[in-house]
Amino acid sequence: EPEVTQTPSHQVTQMGQEVILRCVPISNHLYFYWYRQILGQKVEFLVSFYNNEISEKSEIFDDQFSVERPDGSNFTLKIRSTKLEDSAMYFCASSPGPLNNEQFFGPGTRLTVL
Amino acid sequence: QQQVKQSPQSLIVQKGGISIINCAYENTAFDYFPWYQQFPGKGPALLIAIRPDVSEKKEGRFTISFNKSAKQFSLHIMDSQPGDSATYFCAAPNNAGNMLTFGGGTRLMVKP
Helix, strand or coil: CCCCEEECCEEEECCCCCEEEEEECCCCCCEEEEEEECCCCCEEEEEEEECCEEEEECCCCCCCEEEECCCCCCEEEEECCCCHHHCEEEEEEEECCCCCCCCEECCCEEEEEC | CCCEEEECCEEEEECCCCEEEEEEECCCCCCCEEEEEECCCCCCEEEEEECCCCCEEEECCEEEEEECCCCEEEEEECCCCHHHCEEEEEEEECCCCCCEEECCCEEEEEEC
């Protein structure tokens, strides 16, 4: 069964460093998303991406964040200068169609900022 | 911005009992309301979703009841099993239908 994959599973970085979180969405999906979940808290929407551009972003997704689909398979989230409060699980998701289609989530990347 | 309020935060149910989780949302012009199930260390997975041209949707032991006028919807798990122990999130779309806002989550424990 096709699935969303994410790498790395755990990333530890120093405050102020740049990190890139990588995702490989399901191959025939067209809509891509990033979410984050601070430990024990709710899942928070960051950004949605369709047709090579951002279709929606939340207040969390400020100028420190960017997304890219550098080739036909990868979808990346870059955090330019990490802060302590960026420590969270980051989930990538993809769906074959717009919002009323099931979003398939990856296993997540645990980001720890020291 | 969409706000989604979910209750209770935690729930303990005996095996075979009924688990009920409630959600309330603010205005949305886009009708799609999913419930996600998350096990520890895993990403959320879609459990069941409703497009409220109907007031109820049932899939096996899982039922969504939807009250559009009250802007509320709920998840009922019949014959709850220990394997249902997980965190459950409801979600609601924004008006443009291009993002989901999740509720705060309900940690369900089903005791054998």
